[in-house]
Amino acid sequence: MFGLLAAAFVLYTDDYVIAGILPELAGELGVTEGQAGQLVTAFSATVAVAAPLAAVALARVPRRRLLAVALLTFIAANAAAAMTPSFAVLVVLRVLAALSAAACTPVLFAFAARHAPEEKVGSYLAVVSLGVTGAIAAGVPAGTWIGGTFGWRGTFAAMAIAGALVVVLLLTTLPRPEGAEEAPALGEQLRALRRLPIVLGLLANCVLMTGSMMMLTYLAPYLAETTTAGVDERAVAFGLAGIAGMAGIWLGGVATDRWGADRALLFGVTMIVAAMVALWALWASRPASLPIVLAVAAVWGGMAFWNSPAIQARLHRLAGPVSGQALALNTSGTYLGVSLGAAGGGVILTGAGPGVLPLSAAAFAIAALVLLALAGRATRVVVPG
Incomplete structure (x- = not known):
């Protein structure tokens, strides 16, 4: 490993x-x-x-x-x-x-x-x-x-x-394979990847990443307007978010194994929404206490990475023999979300200011929750058949 x-x-x-x-x-x-x-x-x-x-x-x-x-x-x-x-x-x-x-x-x-x-x-x-x-x-x-x-x-x-x-x-x-690498034919791969639970899950990941990167990319101007943070304090904020992310990604993997991917995702995305609402409330009551803002940002940083193992485990379970291809599409969705988040966040920052960024990120997280719920429902419909 x-x-x-x-x-x-x-x-x-x-x-x-x-x-x-x-x-x-x-x-x-x-x-x-x-x-x-x-x-x-x-x-x-x-x-x-x-x-x-x-x-x-x-x-x-x-x-x-x-x-x-x-x-x-x-x-x-x-x-x-x-x-x-x-x-x-x-x-x-x-x-x-x-x-x-x-x-x-x-x-x-x-x-x-x-x-x-x-x-x-x-x-x-x-x-x-x-x-x-x-x-x-x-x-x-x-x-x-x-x-x-x-x-x-x-x-x-x-x-x-x-x-x-x-x-x-x-x-x-890495272990050596015991036989030749097996994979479904191209047509079977594409049919499997078009299944609704997989498509909705991939879309949810992209939407969730868009909201997260919208906030992360422009965290510095948010901190500058919400608190008295200078360059050093902003560096601390990014450092805390990174450390929290490392802890969050490990704990998210453990939670996925113990609770299942769906419950782990529900908890993680809900916590992101709560953190975004808290960041908006702190902006609305500015100047806000820097330690409180940093604490909320750390929670958000941890939860942003918490979801990754659950999303991938869910895709791996649903995709079966084409899990590698599904995870590749998930990688594409992640990179696309990074690009869309940076671009969309820039438009929001220019037009409405940094205070709107947390609410926008929360809206994307809620949309991801809806997509995950629809994916779960589609899975329950497909599996019995």
Whole structure:
């Protein structure tokens, strides 16, 4: 399991770490920071589009071989990025690294779920998901420090080295398959993925992520208007949210195993709604107490990640032999939600101010609850038949 966690940590760090080295990268390659920031857009958009396509097209490729080839491509792309003199070439290399991530990421979660005992699926998924929160809490700061000390090229070189270590770790720890990789025919895969409970669950994840990222992306202006928080206090807020997220994702996995995915999701999403309403109330009574705002933000950060193991465990259970493909679509929905949340939150912030952001995020969370309820109802209708 540690190999799967480490792989998720490296792949997600590779996407997010650009933010920490933007000024140096842009200055050396002769582009604006806004243009350099499009490297993140290119990576995320590529993963969102390519993940489900790769899951279907590569369904019959043995998992160990798929992970090894994709990660070797990832290593080559990052090593070349450390030496490229051209921004245009760097964009191409980032797309290549993203294609590798698109092929790998859903496999990590599907592999964990498939090899977990039935009563531990949520916990196994939570372990892999810790790599995602760890990338935010530790990977990006480490990559930023490397970039500040050795230059931005050093960050890409470090990612290539980390990728090589992950390949060795996975090949020495993952079990070898006993036979050929089996997967349904393409038509059967598509029919299974079109089932209403799966579609509604995927949509719920995207909607929930949209609301969460709407608030997270613009947490700084919310804090600035609601409290007397300065730069240091805002850094503390993001740090607390990250730590709470790591705790939340683990506890969410345990709750999924003990309560079931549906009950865990009901609790997690309801807590998000409550936290968003509390953040709005604190804004309405501004200036608010900073410790209280930070406490509520920490609860929200924990609950935002709490839901991930339950969503994935639910999809794994419903999708059966096409769980890898369903989890790939879930990855796409997550990246799409990140993009929509940032874009929609920006419009709301400009037009109505930061105080409306918590209510908007709460509305998206309620919509996700409705979609999950409909998915549960559709599941009960489909299963008896």
